[in-house]
Amino acid sequence: MSNEVLSAVEELLPGIAERAPAAEDARRIPDETMAELVGAGVFRMLQPSRYGGREGDPLEFYEVVRAIAGACGSTGWVAGVVGCHPWQVAQYPDAAQAEVWGADPDTLVASSYAPVGTITRVKGGFRLSGRWSFSSGCDHAAWATLGGLLVDAEGRPQDFMTMLLPRADYTIVDVWDAMGLRGSGSNDIVVDDTFVPEHRALRNYEQHQLQAPGRAVNTGPLYAMPFGTVFPMAITAPVIGIVAGAHDRYLGTMRDRVRLSLGGGRFADDPHAHVTIARAASDIDAAILQTERSVRDVYQSAVRGEEIPMDWRFRARRDQVTATERALAAVDALFRTAGGSSLRRGNPIERAWRDAHAGGVHVANDVERALTMYGRHAFGLDVEDTLV
Known part of the structure; x- marks a missing residue:
């Protein structure tokens, strides 16, 4: 089956790459x-068909994100994060979905999932306050889904929830000035004691147990997948895409370069360069193949209506973080051998190196934490983490 959105996006990639410095x-x-990404249908790929979405195979979505990230890391990052949110909104009660897409x-919907908000229960819903960082693409969104802890009268945490708010209920603070993914607009969001109705609150425990209320109306296999597979893969896909794009540019840039030291000669004739290219390409391929295998298995299990094995859920997280690790190793090797010219600000290889490493520090790409979870599960030990 052809990826129609990818075909549309491929025509946009030269313009996206040209606008990368402006971003x-x-x-x-x-x-x-x-506007181009909206028109191409990127943000409807994981959206329920009930609300005009494509409700498609998630592998096609991640393929599109990688392609965009290869042209501009920041744009690919926002496409992955914001493009994943329709899946998240589909987990809320239908009344919330109707408010967003009706x-x-x-x-478009932004997010910041860290449970830094304070939630208190009131009649008909909740009150929410807090300040969240790293809300990528929030300037382009009309809604945001924000994490918080429900506390009792004494301030003791009772539950971990994600609240859905319209743009009028929060303030965006322009603070994003980072070394990588600079164009992602990952600004802060502030909420000051705002009322959130019951239907716009989602318990993370229910989502982790694959029992989110939205599944009552969104019965397709896409929405039977765990958050711990769908969202983290949307964080790794742009990192892989950034590095794949850097590899292509490396070949184009270095093919005709002549060394000014180390005996001179064409860079393309250097056997050490050959090894670097081969290892980087292998790491990129391995990252793609491994993540695709995990996503495919989880999705096909949902398609068959089976209970998704916990072994596969932990494996998906293992493969996701090690894919990021491989991609970063590849871009490090390319950057290290690209020569002094790659140090110049704005050089595509330099920008890719910064963007990939910025994406790598996202909590979903915490390699040691995810591998520890996998190891504990493999030994039959309890794992207290909902990001799986």
Whole structure:
């Protein structure tokens, strides 16, 4: 089956790459780029068909994200994160979904899942306060889904929840000025004692148990997948795409370069360069193949209506973080051998190195934590983590 969205996106990639420096300078994705991605259907790939979405195979979504990230890391990052949120909104009660997409199926949603907000229960819903960081692409979104802890009267944590708020209920603070993914516009969001109705609150425990209320109306296999597979893979896909794009540019840039030291000669004739290219390409391929295998197995299990094995859920997280690790090793090797010219600010290889490493520090890419979870599960020990 052909990936129609990928075909549409491929026509946009030259323009996205051309606007990459402008995204860095503005510290946000250009409106023109976002409009093109909306028009290509990128943000509807994981959206329920009930609300005009494609509700497709998640492998196609990650393929599209990698392609975009190869042209511009920041744009690919936002495509992955914001593009994953329709899946998340589909987990909420239908009343919340109708509020988001009822009037405009192209409505975009931002997020910051860290449970830094304070939630208290009141009649008809909750009150929410807090400040969240790293909300990628939030300037382009009309809603946000934000993590918080439900506390009792004494302030003791009772539950971990994710709350869905319209743009009028929060403030964006322009603070994003990072060394990598500079164009992602990952600014802060502030909520000051705002009321959130019951239907716009989602218990993370229910989602982890694959019992989110949205599944009552979104019965397709896509929404039977665990958050711990769907979202972390959307964090790793752009990192892999960034590095794959860097590899292509490396070949194009270095093919005709002549060394000015070390005996001179064409770089392309250097056997050490041959080894670097081969190892980097192998790491990129391994990252793609391993993540695709895990996603395919989880998705096909859902398609068959089977209970998704916990072994596969932990394996998906293992493969996701090690894919990031392999991608970063590949871009390090390319950057290390690209020569002094790659140090210049704005050089595509330099930008890819910064962007890939910025994506690598996301909590979903915490290699040691995810591998520890996998190891504990393999030994039959309890694992207290919902990101699986």
